């Protein structure tokens with residue numbers, strides 16, 4: 080899978096060269112590049128922002144450098160073109176899975192007060208938010224999307240089971256994890272995890288997942304019940 084991020088601050092993405100995503104890039108499983116929008120500016124000082132029409136604080140990223148950059152990277156519109164925006168669809172486990180299946184990804188990062196609406200209307204397929212708060216720029220949000228999506232690309236995680244067992248994969252939060260030693264500062268690992276009985280371990284983990292989800296994210300259980308009821312009625316299978 081290819082991911083191209085369009086940004087005024089490409090060096091911010093150097094940190095993706097670490098750990099799991101870094102290994103995927105090194106091994107060619109993920110083809111990632113951060114492209115400098117400024118290189119496409121036709122302004123003699125390579126300016127990429129201007130004051131907003133109608134007044135107001137801050138600067139707005141101009142349309143021309145972004146338009147030319149997008150069309151240089153993706154001349155035939157083969158990528159899914161995403162703009163990181165607080166107004167977009169909120170990123171979720173389901174959306175990460177969908178994006179990992181939807182082919183190559185071009186991610187535009189805004190900065191300052193945002194981007195001239197016209198270039199978004201002309202070029203962008205989808206807007207994605209990483210939550211109800213405002214960041215200074217789309218770069219950190221684009222990294223979150225890149226990491227969240229890359230985990231669903233075959234070969235990125237050591238074992239494909241890894242992401243099937245994690246929070247949200249089954250509509251629940253993950254059970255607590257423990258590792259050696261069996262006792263730390265007087266706290267013991269639950270006995271059931273030490274006895275090698277896989278059925279019992281699975282039962283314990285499921286119960287812990289449900290308990291934690293009910294405690295911290297009861298909204299997930301409501302969504303899960305609705306989905307189950309819908310499945311029992313045959314919803315979604317016959318197209319109605």
Ligand SMILES: C[S@@+](CC[C@H](N)C(=O)[O-])C[C@H]1O[C@@H](n2cnc3c(N)ncnc32)[C@H](O)[C@@H]1O
Nearest residue numbers: 163164189190192193208209213214216217220
């Ligand atoms: C300071 S923000 C602009 C906020 C904009 N004026 C508003 O009130 O909605 C600059 C850029 O950061 C990115 N950004 C900020 N918050 C974000 C979020 N929650 N999710 C995704 N991108 C975000 C967007 O690309 C945005 O263009």
